Amino acid sequence: MSEETPPPRPSLATLLRSGATPLPDTPPARDGDGDVDGGGDAPQPVPPADGAADGEAPALGDAADSAQDGDGPAQESGSAPSFLQRSTVATASGRRAPRWQWLLLAALALLLAVQVVIADRATLAARPGWRPVVAGLCAVLRCTLPPWHQPAAYTMLQREVRPLPGRPGVLQVQASFRNDARWAQAWPVLSLSLSDADGRVIGRRLLQPRDYLGSAHDPAQRLEPGQSAQVAFLLREPSAATVAYAFEFR
Numbered sequence: 198m199s200e201e202t203p204p205p206r207p208s209l210a211t212l213l214r215s216g217a218t219p220l221p222d223t224p225p226a227r228d229g230d231g232d233v234d235g236g237g238d239a240p241q242p243v244p245p246a247d248g249a250a251d252g253e254a255p256a257l258g259d260a261a262d263s264a265q266d267g268d269g270p271a272q273e274s275g276s277a278p279s280f281l282q283r284s285t286v287a288t289a290s291g292r293r294a295p296r297w298q299w300l301l302l303a304a305l306a307l308l309l310a311v312q313v314v315i316a317d318r319a320t321l322a323a324r325p326g327w328r329p330v331v332a333g334l335c336a337v338l339r340c341t342l343p344p345w346h347q348p349a350a351y352t353m354l355q356r357e358v359r360p361l362p363g364r365p366g367v368l369q370v371q372a373s374f375r376n377d378a379r380w381a382q383a384w385p386v387l388s389l390s391l392s393d394a395d396g397r398v399i400g401r402r403l404l405q406p407r408d409y410l411g412s413a414h415d416p417a418q419r420l421e422p423g424q425s426a427q428v429a430f431l432l433r434e435p436s437a438a439t440v441a442y443a444f445e446f447r
Contacts, residue, residue, distance in 0.1 A: 322342055328379075352375045376420040378422060381419035392442070
């Protein structure tokens with residue numbers, strides 16, 4: 198009797214698709230008649246893994262995930278090697294600006310603010326809230342400051358307008374006023390209005406400080422807060438019908 202030719206072995210791809218266990222390399226034992234010994238159990242096909250389609254091998258990504266989830270050594274989440282941690286700390290320290298740079302930046306910002314205030318001091322000095330700040334800066338930096346101008350803060354204390362004896366058509370004017378502002382003021386501009394018996398204005402005159410102070414006027418002189426002053430001057434009468442007068446400060 199001739200020996201039977203053993204059946205061809207299935208390929209590896211066929212085994213992976215079917216999920217069967219590959220046959221051992223040892224050929225099956227034969228008895229004396231040449232028949233295959235059937236005393237042992239026949240190999241059973243291995244069922245496919247859960248979640249895999251019928252006849253398909255599990256994906257490599259799933260195998261890798263299962264290997265990581267298995268008994269292999271687990272790595273702690275969020276941990277990093279010591280040399281990486283030292284590198285991260287060094288980088289963060291290098292990005293932090295030195296303290297002297299912040300101090301220099303603050304000094305430059307303060308200097309810029311002072312320059313803006315000094316350049317616009319005339320406008321800011323006319324505001325009650327900014328006047329003390331600008332005055333303090335100019336006292337330190339030796340800069341000039343325009344005088345405070347608040348005509349409504351002048352209070353008329355006494356006034357008198359009468360004809361000058363022996364000089365027809367000439368009026369003698371006398372007045373006293375006080376500076377009630379918080380700061381020193383320059384001498385005010387006086388506005389004198391003359392009216393007739395019907396209340397009609399028949400003449401108005403604006404008098405600068407040099408007009409009612411004469412040669413005694415000093416442009417740099419100021420009236421301090423609470424200081425009073427007396428003035429006297431002569432004025433030509435515009436009409437003989439003048440019976441009333443009024444003062445204003447400008």
